[in-house]
Amino acid sequence: MITWLIQTERDLPTLAPSAWLSLPERERLAALRVEKRRREWLLGRWTARRLIQRHLAESGLACDPRDLQIVAAPSGAPTIGALQPAVRAALEGWHLTISHSQGRAFCALARTPAIGADIEQVAPRHPAFAGDYFTPIERAAVATAPPERRELLITAIWSAKEAALKALRLGLSVDTRRVECRVAPASGGAWATVALSCDPILEAPPLRGWWRVSEGYVLTLAVGAA
Ligand SMILES: CC(C)(COP(=O)(O)OP(=O)(O)OC[C@H]1O[C@@H](n2cnc3c(N)ncnc32)[C@H](O)[C@@H]1OP(=O)(O)O)[C@@H](O)C(=O)NCCC(=O)NCCS
Structure with missing residues (x-):
């Protein structure tokens, strides 16, 4: 099964990114210098969080965006981490993919790394x-x-x-x-x-x-x- 979501820049929260990004992600954002790249990276992180929240809600689990951590593997592919053990267990075996283009982000989750x-x-x-x-x-x-x-x-x-x-x-x-x-x-x-x-x-x-x-x-x- 594949579950997916598209978001636009209008869907970004008005909250400062520091209010919903994990520490390693805040560090990554600070290292991004080009405004367009910062905006697309942020929209990808937000879209991934909304998708994961929706996916967890289907199993009756709630999850604060701050409790998730989406960091790049050495290949550049995104990996999902979670602070809460129940959320971590629910996401075990699920893999994320992220794409962005001209003000939109598209993310998908599947139970395969491929x-x-x-x-x-x-x-x-x-x-x-x-x-x-x-x-x-x-x-x-x-x-x-x-x-x-x-x-x-x-x-x-x-x-x-x-x-x-x-x-x-x-x-x-x-x-x-x-x-x-x-x-x-x-x-x-x-x-x-x-x-x-x-x-x-x-x-x-x-x-x-x-x-x-x-x-x-x-x-x-x-x-x-x-
Ligand atoms: C991955 C690649 C095909 C992305 O294509 P693109 O059209 O430029 O950009 P997209 O918006 O569609 O996708 C970018 C996302 O792909 C993901 N990605 C990057 N490298 C990836 C890889 N090797 N495998 C799977 N996903 C990858 C990331 O999540 C990235 O978004 P993020 O950096 O904001 O998290 C291309 O940019 C590429 O190969 N880049 C080189 C990757 C690289 O140099 N990695 C070295 C370590 S960072």
């Missing part, structure tokens, strides 16, 4: 983009798509690659052409599938993927098939 989420605003890209980052099959899908669908398709393929590379805890440390994405048509904001195949050199488990469009953003999820 979970990746990505959000990308649909926007024009340089004409060389697909040639530089996509496989021949992906480039052919873009070239044969109706011109008015190309921008969306390029965004969906790129986002699915990022979600898959997060699920593998690799991020952009590897060539994006090592993951191939076949994106099924999506309409009406419904989730559609993305068939994901990885170069054997990555020694990746089989991955399943989905994507959808929401208010001018593409959302993608990738998860290790059980």
Whole structure:
């Protein structure tokens, strides 16, 4: 099961971040110098907390945002810590993934470390983009798509690659052409599938993927098939 949440900057609390961040997170925020990066990092931390709170509430557990600690593993992937033993026990085995884009954050929780989420605003890209980052099959899908669908398709393929590379805890440390994405048509904001195949050199488990469009953003999820 995957549970997810999107938040915008309007959803941030008016409270100072120091009132709801853990100590290591306050230290991390203090080290971030670029305002845009600070804002997106904060929105990711807040969205993750709201998602975790909603998830815990389903088991009748309440949790103060200050009792959670979301810090990066050496790979950069987020990890969840909790002060209360009951909350810690309820979150045992659950893994978090975070993405942000242009004032929105998208987080997901799943009972597998192989979970990746990505959000990308649909926007024009340089004409060389697909040639530089996509496989021949992906480039052919873009070239044969109706011109008015190309921008969306390029965004969906790129986002699915990022979600898959997060699920593998690799991020952009590897060539994006090592993951191939076949994106099924999506309409009406419904989730559609993305068939994901990885170069054997990555020694990746089989991955399943989905994507959808929401208010001018593409959302993608990738998860290790059980
Ligand atoms: C991970 C990566 C694909 C993110 O893509 P992006 O479109 O730039 O940014 P997104 O907003 O979608 O995702 C960023 C989030 O991905 C997560 N992330 C970072 N590295 C990750 C990894 N290796 N695996 C899984 N998740 C990762 C983080 O939660 C990060 O947000 P945060 O730093 O605010 O917590 C890409 O930026 C990357 O590979 N960066 C390099 C990571 C790196 O250098 N790590 C070294 C140790 S910090």
